[in-house]
Amino acid sequence: MQNYLATTKNVYKEAAINPQEGLCCTTTPVWQLPELDIPRIMLEMNYGCGSTVHPRDLANDPTVLYVGVGGGMELLQFAYFSRRKGAIIGVDVVEEMLTASANNFKAAESLNPWFNASFVDLRYGDALNLPIADESVDVAAQNCLFNIFTADDLTKALQEMYRVLKPNGRLVLSDPICAQKMPQQLQNDERLRALCLSGALPLQQYINMITACGFGTVEVRAKRPYRILSPQQYNTTELIYIESVEVCAIKDPMPADGPCVFTGKTAIYFGNDDCFDDHKGHVLLPNQPLAVCDKTATNLSALNRNDIFVSESTYFYDGGGCC
Ligand SMILES: C[S@@+](CC[C@H](N)C(=O)[O-])C[C@H]1O[C@@H](n2cnc3c(N)ncnc32)[C@H](O)[C@@H]1O
Numbered sequence: 001m002q003n004y005l006a007t008t009k010n011v012y013k014e015a016a017i018n019p020q021e022g023l024c025c026t027t028t029p030v031w032q033l034p035e036l037d038i039p040r041i042m043l044e045m046n047y048g049c050g051s052t053v054h055p056r057d058l059a060n061d062p063t064v065l066y067v068g069v070g071g072g073m074e075l076l077q078f079a080y081f082s083r084r085k086g087a088i089i090g091v092d093v094v095e096e097m098l099t100a101s102a103n104n105f106k107a108a109e110s111l112n113p114w115f116n117a118s119f120v121d122l123r124y125g126d127a128l129n130l131p132i133a134d135e136s137v138d139v140a141a142q143n144c145l146f147n148i149f150t151a152d153d154l155t156k157a158l159q160e161m162y163r164v165l166k167p168n169g170r171l172v173l174s175d176p177i178c179a180q181k182m183p184q185q186l187q188n189d190e191r192l193r194a195l196c197l198s199g200a201l202p203l204q205q206y207i208n209m210i211t212a213c214g215f216g217t218v219e220v221r222a223k224r225p226y227r228i229l230s231p232q233q234y235n236t237t238e239l240i241y242i243e244s245v246e247v248c249a250i251k252d253p254m255p256a257d258g259p260c261v262f263t264g265k266t267a268i269y270f271g272n273d274d275c276f277d278d279h280k281g282h283v284l285l286p287n288q289p290l291a292v293c294d295k296t297a298t299n300l301s302a303l304n305r306n307d308i309f310v311s312e313s314t315y316f317y318d319g320g321g322c323c
Helices: 004-017 040-044 073-081 095-111 151-164 190-194 203-212 294-302
Strands: 064-067 088-092 120-124 137-143 165-177 217-229 240-250 260-262 265-269 290-292 308-310
Touching: 004 095, 004 190, 040 073, 040 095, 064 073, 064 151, 073 088, 073 095, 073 120, 073 137, 088 095, 095 120, 137 151, 151 165, 151 203, 165 203, 165 217, 203 217, 203 240, 260 294, 265 294, 290 294, 294 308
Parallel strands: 064 088, 064 137, 088 120, 137 165, 217 260
Antiparallel strands: 165 240, 217 240, 265 290, 265 308
16 A cells, blocks of 8 residues: 555545535434534535444533534534534544534534534644644543554554543544455455455454553444445455444553453352352342453353353443442
């Protein structure tokens, strides 16, 4: 690949000037919230593959960084929760996208009496070198951008998000993933990569890259079917199945025995005692499912007890549980 970052900029310059509904086929329903009216143009420019907006991350008026603004829809949704000047910082490397989203925020102002465009601070900048101070944001979000990056650039982008987050801050992301090995010729196709179709990594590899940056807790919140690359349409001999994932990574201190990664596993004690206590902070009450991280799930399974059931990953984790 000669210059896939320049190709990416050109693809999104075009998508800013001529909005392309369906550029990224998200199947995630758009948030419907009281008194939130999303302008039609923002819906048409929804170039994401899931949602990064989760009310549980957004209590206490957080400062949110959003990298890769697109038409601005998710920034408007974040602003719904942080209604003050500059609370949402949007960074994009495509000038035309910054201009388009600024226009869209003006349209949003006229539809939403609670919203003021000054809530969003738009900045020109690159995900690989963020124009943001260290430890200055509570939430750092990106939707359908990081999958475009090659491994070295993805590491840089994740390290940048880690750098700018306050301690205990949250990285929320949505991206395509692919369990199959993406054929090299597709990986090297700069345009397909820019269109979020051929940079997708296996989920475990993506999680490993996130935890390698220092995030002590990772939550896999959703996993959904996304796209098929068929041999009839793409340069591949086999059908490639792509999913999209929503992940929250928390800048918690790294536990001594490694990160806590929640993929939706649950432990259930069904013995005759009042509870089961592993004396490592996990107390299982009879027949009350406890969400456990994968590390704890492995440790509990290794006990080989006939009164503890550990479920498979659902990839739909929504909080609570151990650790
Ligand atoms: C697939 S679109 C996603 C847009 C938006 N997140 C959404 O969900 O609709 C990717 C976005 O990232 C921007 N972008 C591309 N390369 C970038 C980079 N290196 N740094 C920051 N933004 C970039 C594009 O201009 C575009 O706005």
